[in-house]
Amino acid sequence: MLLLKNVYLNGAQKDVLIKENLIDKISDEVKADGVEIIDCKNKAILPTFCNMHTHASMMFLRGVGEDLELFDWLNKEIWPREEKLTEESVYHLSKFAILEMIKTGTTAFLDMYFYTNATIQAVLETGVRAAITYLGIMDIFDDHETSKHIDNAQKFLSLRMPTTRLQQGLSCHAVYTTSERLIKTFKQMAKKEDVLFNIHLSETQKEVNDCVEKYGKRPGRLLDEWGVLDKKSVLAHAVHLDDDEIARVGQSGAVVAHNPVSNLKLNSGQMPLQKYLNKGLKITLGTDGVSSNNNLSMLDEMKIAALSGKNQACDCCAAKVNTIFEMATVNGFEALGIKAGRIEEGYLADFMLVDLNNVFLNPSYNLISDMVYAADSSCITDVFCDGKCLMKNGYVKGEEEIVANFKRVCKDLL
């Protein structure tokens, strides 16, 4: 058991008792014997972040091919380098990605990439949570490829995860790279196993136009008619939905993973966040891969989600700080079926401690606003996941080795 003594929670000093992996008790004073006590003077407790869209192992591509046209960027800079990836390199890249997540207060992520076993191993060792999805992609002209993906996905789903911190899921890349058969089959398989289905949806106007040309309808409507939209589907980007598609997504309960930095950087457009919120859509937040961000910081993502949300709505009252913070925390955890993202009794002990003497968190008039707009990683001193300490006083155990291995692996890939 762990007792957080005199920690600020919603502006008042409290004691917080952690029993096993749960927040057991919150009150003005908790008395308990035989517990480890952490003196939290001048610290506040907050839920950790849930990054709902990333390709964690793309860390090696940070800063590669800046300011290029999309086609040049993918063809000349990104794809040739990704071809060099191996199981071993993805393991080290994933560990480094998770290190960056922990340093920025994230304890859960939804990942869509290759070499899933390597990423699963990295999650196991680092102590975070993740939904790791098997990714089906580029099968669109190749029925044999589709069948191969289905076999692989079946094998992937038959694995048993050794911890509740890990869950499996299935991903398809997008309607313009993936066949109808694969998308429908993956969703059916995901439904049968009650796991998440993840897909990029309407990231660019070109995707919408091409889809209308090919299928005679927009991607969101297509997915709905294919039976893909429900509460266990996570739609990454969803920048360009028309009113009909917004209604379909809303009725289905499907989750939107909003990636404002990536959308701005790649000139995909600005998702109409406030409009979606007004229509009752479930919105979560993700960083996308670092190649279009260029970090995995949900702090940066929150600030830019708020700013982009106001700009897109032409309304300085849009994209309010509490809404943005919930998108980055409890909304993501809920979408993953994890009872975390709030500091309340009975919730899982995924939390961070922040230093109220840090410049960015002063004058501490509105801590949530400070986290959304002002904070950076220097504010976060401690990170816990599932009741276990992953970062203490800014230090993650073994971080030097993780960085050194990352540097070594990148030399071969770049």
Place this chain on the structure above:
Amino acid sequence: MLLLKNVYLNGAQKDVLIKENLIDKISDEVKADGVEIIDCKNKAILPTFCNMHTHASMMFLRGVGEDLELFDWLNKEIWPREEKLTEESVYHLSKFAILEMIKTGTTAFLDMYFYTNATIQAVLETGVRAAITYLGIMDIFDDHETSKHIDNAQKFLSLRMPTTRLQQGLSCHAVYTTSERLIKTFKQMAKKEDVLFNIHLSETQKEVNDCVEKYGKRPGRLLDEWGVLDKKSVLAHAVHLDDDEIARVGQSGAVVAHNPVSNLKLNSGQMPLQKYLNKGLKITLGTDGVSSNNNLSMLDEMKIAALSGKNQACDCCAAKVNTIFEMATVNGFEALGIKAGRIEEGYLADFMLVDLNNVFLNPSYNLISDMVYAADSSCITDVFCDGKCLMKNGYVKGEEEIVANFKRVCKDLL
């Protein structure tokens, strides 16, 4: 003398010799006797930032009145609290603002606020550079008020600054709050003393519309016809300039201080950065006050300048990383007439050291891109201004006291 040993500069290891306040020598190996040596293994040297638009003492308003309409925000939240300011509180607020700047790698700023003597004292004690301007505001229906401002400005300009780190200037708030007589007189006085003149220009479409209604022309054209535009004029915001005004600003050599975060947060609009760059305008970067940001980090400002620049131009090749970095560094220093912002022999020794083992600066493929998009304050280990160390290993001398005084002052103001 100070010798930076084995420091990364443009991707190669160098020795950098600092003599007095100058970068004296850069080469593969510098041999010098009787110098203090700093081992810079795994560190890179970069120029520090110049924040070209701020109201430093607004630090106490961080997080106050989030997500409100502009009018409610100013009338109910901001202005009543600003009325409580005193010389003493502004001194402590300024010191805290400068602490935040140093922590985020900024060593120079252009300030527009009240109680200039208090801010000057804070600059003197903390060791940074600043252009402190006397601010004329709200005289528009009051000729007596205009005369009072002119007297005060004359007295302010007659002060002699005790260090080259400080320079004086004059500010007018904007054409909608300030009379023609005050703007013209302040510019003439600034010209006579060869100091900067600073004004908010065309921050909102409403400002433009109101100006057209009142004066029959747009604010940028008005200022040009009033003789206000030249190389020593800094135009904050400049979000809404038409082609005629862009040409006038360009021909005059006036400097634009771009504030993308503030413009997005207050829903002022997005400045057409790439268009201005294409037209040859001199663009610098500023944070504005924290009340509309909510920090003084030029790192955040660069990221959002790049993202907003691409989005506004509908072009992922716009707002390139090197351009953004120069806006935040050398362009600002040049506008202040300070030979800093580059790590080259003969430049002033304003520089930072960054930790190449920090997660955000890996794989170190493109350090400038890493600084613009990925870095946060945790990357910056040391900050020097005018040859003197202001931050060592992340610590600024006396920072605890600065924070404590800030907390105390804020209690009275909030």
